[in-house]
Amino acid sequence: MTYPIYLIGYMGAGKTTVGRLLADKLGWHFVDLDEAFHEIHGSSPADYIRTYGIEAFRRKEKYVVEDLAELPIEKVVYATGGGYPCWEDNMECLKELGTSFYLRWDPHHLAERLALTDLSERPLLHGKDAHEILEVILPQLEARAPYYEQADYIIDAPTADDGSIDISTDEQIAELLYKTIINDDD
Numbered sequence: 498m499t500y501p502i503y504l505i506g507y508m509g510a511g512k513t514t515v516g517r518l519l520a521d522k523l524g525w526h527f528v529d530l531d532e533a534f535h536e537i538h539g540s541s542p543a544d545y546i547r548t549y550g551i552e553a554f555r556r557k558e559k560y561v562v563e564d565l566a567e568l569p570i571e572k573v574v575y576a577t578g579g580g581y582p583c584w585e586d587n588m589e590c591l592k593e594l595g596t597s598f599y600l601r602w603d604p605h606h607l608a609e610r611l612a613l614t615d616l617s618e619r620p621l622l623h624g625k626d627a628h629e630i631l632e633v634i635l636p637q638l639e640a641r642a643p644y645y646e647q648a649d650y651i652i653d654a655p656t657a658d659d660g661s662i663d664i665s666t667d668e669q670i671a672e673l674l675y676k677t678i679i680n681d682d683d
């Protein structure tokens with residue numbers, strides 16, 4: 498397996514939480530690429546999109562990922578922005594730069610999770626309940642899936658026997674990723 502590790506997936510998939518937990522387990526660095534964007538450009542992705550539009554954001558986001566990849570540090574877990582893999586040749590870039598993991602969720606569960614988070618930084622979803630969120634994300638997830646599914650590994654979020662999700666799911670996903678990475682190194 499080549500490093501660094503890139504976590505990809507839709508908003509609410511837990512890329513940041515899982516990435517932090519995974520980096521801790523591995524003793525590696527963790528970089529949230531939305532936060533890196535904020536630090537480099539002085540504006541959060543949401544504010545940048547509001548001011549300059551999505552195209553300008555995607556262009557800058559691409560440079561942030563590629564510039565950071567130039568750093569001579571391999572043992573890094575990156576959490577990418579949810580739309581990053583679905584722009585131009587970004588998925589091919591990720592595959593050249595390191596190993597990608599798609600955190601795949603059932604859209605209903607994603608909508609439930611998103612409804613429980615602070616949506617003020619997610620303008621498209623702000624003020625919506627789980628049902629309305631689902632209506633927004635279903636078509637977008639369908640359009641994005643062919644990109645996400647090009648990841649080197651697809652990790653399906655585990656659900657309980659009754660089909661529900663709980664807060665320890667992120668920890669379980671991090672453990673699954675950790676085992677995959679460690680076993681590959683044996």
Ligand code: S3P
Pocket residue numbers: 506507508509512531542543577578579580581
């Ligand atoms: C986006 C997801 C966000 C952020 C930006 C655009 C998207 O990242 O990059 O607001 O298009 O799905 P998260 O997936 O980390 O929320």
